[in-house]
Amino acid sequence: MTQVSIAFQSDKTPEEYVELARLAEGGGFDVVSVYHDLFFQPAVYPLLLMARATERVSLGPAALNPFTLHPVEIAGQTAALDAASGGRAYLGLVRGTWLESLRLEQRRPLTALREAVEVVRRLLSGDDSGFAGERFSLEPGARLRYAPLRSEVPLLIGTWGKKTAAFAGEVADEVKVGGTANPDLVPAMRERIGNDRVRIVVGAVTVVDEDGRAARRRARAEAALYFPVVAALDPTLDVPDRLVEDVRRLVDVGAQEEAGRLIPDELLDKLAFAGTPAQVVRRAEALYASGASRVEFGTPHGLEPRRGVELLASRVAPHFRL
Numbered sequence: 001m002t003q004v005s006i007a008f009q010s011d012k013t014p015e016e017y018v019e020l021a022r023l024a025e026g027g028g029f030d031v032v033s034v035y036h037d038l039f040f041q042p043a044v045y046p047l048l049l050m051a052r053a054t055e056r057v058s059l060g061p062a063a064l065n066p067f068t069l070h071p072v073e074i075a076g077q078t079a080a081l082d083a084a085s086g087g088r089a090y091l092g093l094v095r096g097t098w099l100e101s102l103r104l105e106q107r108r109p110l111t112a113l114r115e116a117v118e119v120v121r122r123l124l125s126g127d128d129s130g131f132a133g134e135r136f137s138l139e140p141g142a143r144l145r146y147a148p149l150r151s152e153v154p155l156l157i158g159t160w161g162k163k164t165a166a167f168a169g170e171v172a173d174e175v176k177v178g179g180t181a182n183p184d185l186v187p188a189m190r191e192r193i194g195n196d197r198v199r200i201v202v203g204a205v206t207v208v209d210e211d212g213r214a215a216r217r218r219a220r221a222e223a224a225l226y227f228p229v230v231a232a233l234d235p236t237l238d239v240p241d242r243l244v245e246d247v248r249r250l251v252d253v254g255a256q257e258e259a260g261r262l263i264p265d266e267l268l269d270k271l272a273f274a275g276t277p278a279q280v281v282r283r284a285e286a287l288y289a290s291g292a293s294r295v296e297f298g299t300p301h302g303l304e305p306r307r308g309v310e311l312l313a314s315r316v317a318p319h320f321r322l
Contacts, residue, residue, distance in 0.1 A: 003294040004284070004320045005031030006301075006312060007062055007203060010041040014049055020309055021050035025057045027313025028321040033062040033092070033203075033296060038102075044077045051085035059085055062176065062203075062296075063092030063158045066112045067104050071119035071136050079124060079148040090154040092176070093117065095164060110163055111135060117155065117171055125151045156201065160233040162192050169195035174294070176201040179226050181283055182270035183290035184236035190291055202287050203296030205272040208311045209303045212276040218303055219274030220260030224251055227263065227271060237270065273297055277315035284320070 006024050008017070024032050032050055036043035043061035051059055059081060064074050074091070082089035093116065095109040106112075115133035122131055123144050130140035157168040158176040168175045175193055177185065181204040189200055205222045209215040228248045231239050243262060250259035263271070273280045284295045297316070302308015 001293065002288050002320060003030035004317050005029055005033060005201075005203075005294055005296040006309070006317075007033040007035060007296050007298045008046065009035050009299045010037070010043055010046050012046065017046040017049045018053040020306075021053045021057070023309055023313050024317075025054045028317045029057055029313070031058045031060070031090070031294065031296070033060055035299075036061045036064050036092075038068070044081060047081050047089075048084050051081060051088070054085075054088075056088075058088050058090055058154075060090035060154075060156065061092050062178075063094040063156065065094050066116035066136070067106055067109075068102070071116040072123065074116065075120045075123040075144065078120065078153055079144065079146075082153055083149045087149055090156055090173075091120065092156040092158060094158040095161075108134070110167060113157070113164065114167060114171075121152065124148050124153065165189060165192035166194055169193040169198050172198055174199045174201050176203060176296070178203050178298075179230050180204055180234060180271065181273055181287065182234060182236060183286045183292075184270070185234055186287065186290040186292050188236055199293035200291060201294040201296055202292045203298050205274075205299070206280065206297040206301050206308070206312070207272065207274050207303065208277055208280050208297075208301065208308050208316065210276060210311075211303070212279055214303060215276070216265075216268065216274045217257075217260070218300075219272040220263050220268055221257045222260070222300065223263060223268060223271040224256055224259035230271060234270075237267070239267070240264075277311050280312075280316050281319050284316070 006029050034043040034046050047059050078091045095113050112135045115136045119136050128141050128143040131138040154173040156174040156176055157172040159165050175198055177189055186200055207215045207219040224247050228244050231244045247259045247262055273283050287295050297312055
């Protein structure tokens with residue numbers, strides 16, 4: 001079963017969240033995600049607003065981590081979203097990245113993620129037998145003081161890494177690979193996951209507009225910010241010599257658009273969904289053909305964000321509901 005989803009940044013007003021959620025659901029999206037990025041609004045806030053404004057779509061954070069949010073709080077937020085949405089929540093978890101500015105101790109991140117999953121699952125299921133981990137523990141008798149709507153919610157783990165992907169293959173329902181639109185990567189991630197039951201989600205920057213050339217120019221500038229990171233992570237990318245260094249150097253001095261102009265068309269299509277609605281549809285189709293179960297269209301969505309969401313809802317998502 002293939003699904004299509006959209007992800008929003010948590011920087012909007014309550015009215016905007018409600019409007020965008022209704023627009024996404026009306027356009028046939030299956031899932032609505034909200035980024036949980038450092039120094040933005042906590043994802044649970046817009047998700048609760050969206051839950052009350054929708055009836056069908058699944059909702060969840062992309063993604064929480066056990067370094068800035070204790071697993072007890074993760075379980076509570078998950079239970080609250082599930083209750084508000086009538087059982088439509090999913091939980092997105094990651095090991096935790098880009099936390100350097102907080103000077104957090106991130107020793108053994110995979111252990112922290114593994115134990116966070118265990119604590120959340122015990123709390124949601126009502127298991128009060130206790131748990132003793134290296135980073136997180138529950139004393140015997142520790143439990144939620146209310147009954148969650150569901151004792152288990154779908155779990156998504158975001159990762160590129162081999163060890164975390166293998167762990168996700170043991171416990172997760174989905175693995176999300178963010179920052180890529182590369183069909184060649186999907187089989188490589190399937191091998192890392194090692195479990196055909198686990199669905200693969202692919203998400204990336206999206207810029208869609210009737211003016212496809214303008215959309216691609218904007219997407220190049222957006223992709224330039226994360227291209228050096230992705231180039232080091234994606235073993236299937238064929239990157240021209242010195243391109244990574246040249247892009248990084250220009251981004252570091254604030255020349256983001258100039259950096260984007262260095263990214264060739266073929267490479268851009270592996271980093272972002274960019275162009276006219278028809279072009280974006282074709283890129284998503286290639287990902288489904290490679291084995292992705294869900295494609296997630298990320299910010300900024302369009303040259304003008306709301307117009308981008310409108311085009312995705314009216315001319316991209318419906319294509320996958322036919």
